[in-house]
Amino acid sequence: MKAVGIKKSHPIDHTDSFIEFNTEEPKPGDSDLLVRIKAVSVNPVDFKVRQNAAKDKELEEPKILGWDAAGIVERVGNKVTKFKQGDEVYYAGEIDRPGCNAEFQLVNENIAGHKPKNISFEEAAAMPLTSLTAWECIFERLKIEENSGENQDILVLGGAGGVGSIAIQLLKKLTKFNVIATASRNETEAWCRNMCADVIVNHKNLEEEMKAKGYEQVDYILNFSDTDMHWDAMANLIKPQGNICSIVETKNPVDLNILKNKSVAFHWELMFTRAKFQTPDMHKQHEILERISKLLEEETIETTLNKTFKGLSPETFKEVHSLQESGKSIGKNVISF
Amino acid sequence: MKAVGIKKSHPIDHTDSFIEFNTEEPKPGDSDLLVRIKAVSVNPVDFKVRQNAAKDKELEEPKILGWDAAGIVERVGNKVTKFKQGDEVYYAGEIDRPGCNAEFQLVNENIAGHKPKNISFEEAAAMPLTSLTAWECIFERLKIEENSGENQDILVLGGAGGVGSIAIQLLKKLTKFNVIATASRNETEAWCRNMCADVIVNHKNLEEEMKAKGYEQVDYILNFSDTDMHWDAMANLIKPQGNICSIVETKNPVDLNILKNKSVAFHWELMFTRAKFQTPDMHKQHEILERISKLLEEETIETTLNKTFKGLSPETFKEVHSLQESGKSIGKNVISF
Incomplete structure (x- = not known):
């Protein structure tokens, strides 16, 4: 599968601040969903990880960033009960697993939600984290x-x-x-x-x-x-x-x-705490996302999507990270693939 | 009335670390009880105030310390509803008002409780703060x-x-x-x-x-x-x-x-917060003390009194502050008058 990632922590305007590469499509564990990514959004955590994950030396394998996604379930693990193939989902994911800046990503079903039916993948990807x-x-x-x-x-x-x-x-x-x-x-x-x-x-x-x-x-x-x-x-x-x-x-x-x-x-508050420590109440993030989905469907709340960018490419991520780093970003910036 | 207090922040072994003096019996405000003190206990706040309240220069009027007392209501303010003359009470008091190391003290009825009936003034004075x-x-x-x-x-x-x-x-x-x-x-x-x-x-x-x-x-x-x-x-x-x-x-x-x-x-947690800022829920301290009183009367909990000392005198307060400052004090030290 195609992915965008980093091999070294570079300033965003460096040629290799992001690189494109191919890697094997991951295989779902028991509780995982394999998701075909349709849109992702960028948060401060993205540029903080980019700036710090490979400060001293180049990584052996490129690291995939991205912790906000909407997509379609391609395949499910053996013990998955909340989702099935073809379901549209949205989620933030785990800081200790590969991110969503790729064609496919794995996510534990306990921290994923059904994407709101009435909004686009882009509008949904703005929301989870x-x-x-x-x-x-x-x-x-x-x-x-x-x-x-x-x-x-x-x-x-x-x-x-x-x-x-x-x-x-x-x-x-x-x-x-x-x-x-x-x-x-x-x-x-x-x-x-x-x-x-x-x-x-x-x-x-x-x-x-x-x-x-x-x-x-x-x-x-x-x-x-x-x-x-x-x-x-x-x-x-x-x-x-x-x-x-x-x-x-x-x-x-x-x-x-x-x-x-x-x-x-x-x-x-750190949204990654539950998954990082695999807390017994980790599934509450599934429940929260289901509730947010309902609130969006009822139009009680609205997406915070502000700007949409296109393409799973280093250029797009450079542009959006740059905007995010400026501290002047308003609402959410989303990239659709 | 007789009181013990400080005019300057001295080490506890200084001759004048505590002084005895006479001052006017205070007059209750609308919500105050005038209490005849029978026993007091000493807490870390006592020596912290003693060490810091008059570091640079001598106070014009001596300062009375002490924020844990049990005694008898001598007189009540015009708007007092929870207590009457002769009631036995216990309370911690307010950090911004004169303390209980004296024959009499004023306390707002909203932060006082009825002393447990089954224990002594000494045993009760160990408890409020x-x-x-x-x-x-x-x-x-x-x-x-x-x-x-x-x-x-x-x-x-x-x-x-x-x-x-x-x-x-x-x-x-x-x-x-x-x-x-x-x-x-x-x-x-x-x-x-x-x-x-x-x-x-x-x-x-x-x-x-x-x-x-x-x-x-x-x-x-x-x-x-x-x-x-x-x-x-x-x-x-x-x-x-x-x-x-x-x-x-x-x-x-x-x-x-x-x-x-x-x-x-x-x-x-600072026990003095509610009275210091006169929070709308200040009366909850009255409720807590009433509940503690009941728990003591039912013998669900027991007093934490460990050592009892005698006399409203500088010597007694020197001895107890000394023990408290050592950091080796166990449970509560009480002084009965």
């Missing part, structure tokens, strides 16, 4: 209950990014929270409004902007932006006994004590 | 439900201290968790067994000891010991998606990222 991340942040890490949040405020740092875009929608459609999202440009502000955020603030002067809009403190903070940069502001803006959930690793050690007087909790 | 802390850690910060915890493990770092002693009891009596407590001396190990811990490990070689006892990872960690010292071990010993709750501030910035791969949450 960010929806799983946003869902786990809101409903599992922070244990927010559906329909709760009346008279409560939640601040979403990085509202126009992939995770922010779907988090705002899930909050607005499944809870009663007042959703304050951050954006710093006209385009991102408009995007957040389109996702139904109640209030938009500029994260460049976060505390002042919040005060100017009448908010001293909020019940919850979801951080999909820069954890180090917002650390002090988050500590000031969170209510006593409040909860912060973040998906962005810190560059430096942090002063944890500034959260202590208020008895605040800090939660990490 | 540590019970509130342990209860908030377990049932509020970590949101553990009563009767839950079947086939789950919880690690209590610092099992023989004041908070550890009551946390172990609450876990063993109100949940189904397997409780692993740390202790490093024969006396503390015996004390933890007496509190009904299932397993005792030495926290000096925590990870090795845990492995030797058959534990790779646990579902929850309660840290009542040294946060910096145990940071790496906690990161290794916590299960994916697990929760850590700590009450001990860190000395240095910490590497928060080591909790990220597992999507772990870190919760702070």
Whole structure:
């Protein structure tokens, strides 16, 4: 099968930052689906792995990136019960297995979902990683209950990014929270409004902007932006006994004590945790994707797809990684094969 | 009224580390009880405030320490509904108001409880601060439900201290968790067994000891010991998606990222948070103390009082602070007036 991957960690504008190659079509294990990929999307994890996986020396075999896909089940493993050949599926996959930037990919059925029937492969490929991340942040890490949040405020740092875009929608459609999202440009502000955020603030002067809009403190903070940069502001803006959930690793050690007087909790969310550690509740990611599928079919939420690119080729991935690395990407960028 | 307090932050063996003085009997505000103190206990917060409250220059008025008391209601404020004159009460109090090392003290009725009928003032004075802390850690910060915890493990770092002693009891009596407590001396190990811990490990070689006892990872960690010292071990010993709750501030910035791969949450608990920020749910501390009172009366749990001292005098407080500062104190030390 044809694939695009890396043999060495190069800057994105290097000739060999991505290479095209042929490799054997993988064989499904007991719980695996072999999926013919129709579309993939790119997330920050893609360029982080590209920048770091082969820093020192060239890999013996090229590494296939990509952790967001929609496609058609070509074949199933012996013990698969949730899917059959020909099913249309979407999923994020596992960080420790080959990615989806290829003609075919294996995925454990417990972390895959049926693709929503009413949208395209491209629109579906935009959703899995960010929806799983946003869902786990809101409903599992922070244990927010559906329909709760009346008279409560939640601040979403990085509202126009992939995770922010779907988090705002899930909050607005499944809870009663007042959703304050951050954006710093006209385009991102408009995007957040389109996702139904109640209030938009500029994260460049976060505390002042919040005060100017009448908010001293909020019940919850979801951080999909820069954890180090917002650390002090988050500590000031969170209510006593409040909860912060973040998906962005810190560059430096942090002063944890500034959260202590208020008895605040800090939660990490990493969508790859369940599959990485093969947790007993790994199948919940299947359930979340089925639910997201239903919400998309009912048009309760909408795809966060923004731009579509074409072709399983190094050139396309270079273009999209470049856009993603700029930090100016809005919503999701998808590549269809 | 007579009181014991500090005018300057001195080492405990300094002549004036504590002074005796007379001051006006305080007048209850609308929601206050004026309590005639019968017994108090000493917690780490006492010596931390003593060491830091007047580091640079002498205070104009002496500061009264002490945040754990049992006594009799002498008079009530205009809007008090939960207590009446003559009631026997116990409470921890507020960090921003004068403490209990005095003949009389004011306390807001929303954070006070009725003293258990079947135990002495000394036995009761040992309980409020540590019970509130342990209860908030377990049932509020970590949101553990009563009767839950079947086939789950919880690690209590610092099992023989004041908070550890009551946390172990609450876990063993109100949940189904397997409780692993740390202790490093024969006396503390015996004390933890007496509190009904299932397993005792030495926290000096925590990870090795845990492995030797058959534990790779646990579902929850309660840290009542040294946060910096145990940071790496906690990161290794916590299960994916697990929760850590700590009450001990860190000395240095910490590497928060080591909790990220597992999507772990870190919760702070400070018993003073609710009163300090006058949170709308401050009255829950009244409810917790009422429940603790009932549990003590039913003999479901027992007082963690270990040693009793006598007299509202600088000498007594010097002796008890000295013991507390040594870090070798077991259970609670109480002073009766």
